[in-house]
Amino acid sequence: WVKTWNRWVYEDWGGIWIGRLGKYGVQSPASLRDAKKDAYWAHHDLFLIAYALWPTGFFRLTLPTAEEAEWFEANYPGWHEHYGKIYEEWRARGCEDPNSGFIPLMWFIENNHPIYIDRVSQVPFCPSLCKGASTLRVHELNGKKHSFSDDWGERMWL
Numbered sequence: 001w002v003k004t005w006n007r008w009v010y011e012d013w014g015g016i017w018i019g020r021l022g023k024y025g026v027q028s029p030a031s032l033r034d035a036k037k038d039a040y041w042a043h044h045d046l047f048l049i050a051y052a053l054w055p056t057g058f059f060r061l062t063l064p065t066a067e068e069a070e071w072f073e074a075n076y077p078g079w080h081e082h083y084g085k086i087y088e089e090w091r092a093r094g095c096e097d098p099n100s101g102f103i104p105l106m107w108f109i110e111n112n113h114p115i116y117i118d119r120v121s122q123v124p125f126c127p128s129l130c131k132g133a134s135t136l137r138v139h140e141l142n143g144k145k146h147s148f149s150d151d152w153g154e155r156m157w158l
Contacts, residue, residue, distance in 0.1 A: 002039055006036065006039065009035070014028045014032045015028070038133050040132075041130070041132040042130075042132035044076070044079065044082075044083050044131065045125065045126070045130040045134070046123065046124075048126075051063065051090075052107065053124070055105070063091055063095070064087060072084070078131075089107070108129075113126050114128070116147040116149070117147065118148055118149040118153055119147060119157055120157050121149070121153060133150060134149040136149070137151060137154045
């Protein structure tokens with residue numbers, strides 16, 4: 001995914017195609033650099049939260065196997081150091097056995113990693129754990145707080 005995205009979107013579209021239009025004043029979007037970082041890490045950030053939330057929803061996910069973890073590390077260097085260690089801890093605490101009483105969402109709370117819902121995309125994110133381009137932004141309007149995972153969504157909402 002990330003190799004294809006990088007080639008087709010970042011290099012071909014953002015670089016070559018938009019670059020050709022530069023003589024007419026057209027420039028690559030300022031958000032393209034953040035989008036590149038998100039293409040690399042955001043789906044891993046989202047899976048971590050989705051796995052933590054599965055007991056509260058109507059779906060079931062499984063932790064990455066050893067073989068899958070090796071593939072992730074080979075294709076996303078640094079994956080194991082950040083995500084793999086969390087999954088290993090969850091597995092050791094019994095998260096795959098509903099009888100263990102451990103819900104990964106508890107881990108987020110115990111380790112002071114609050115989960116927010118982006119007001120624009122409605123996607124959960126954890127700014128203290130994400131490796132993507134997310135940064136917490138909060139606006140208060142009419143006594144209600146609204147969270148955003150990036151300044152691009154915040155700008156659209158405003």
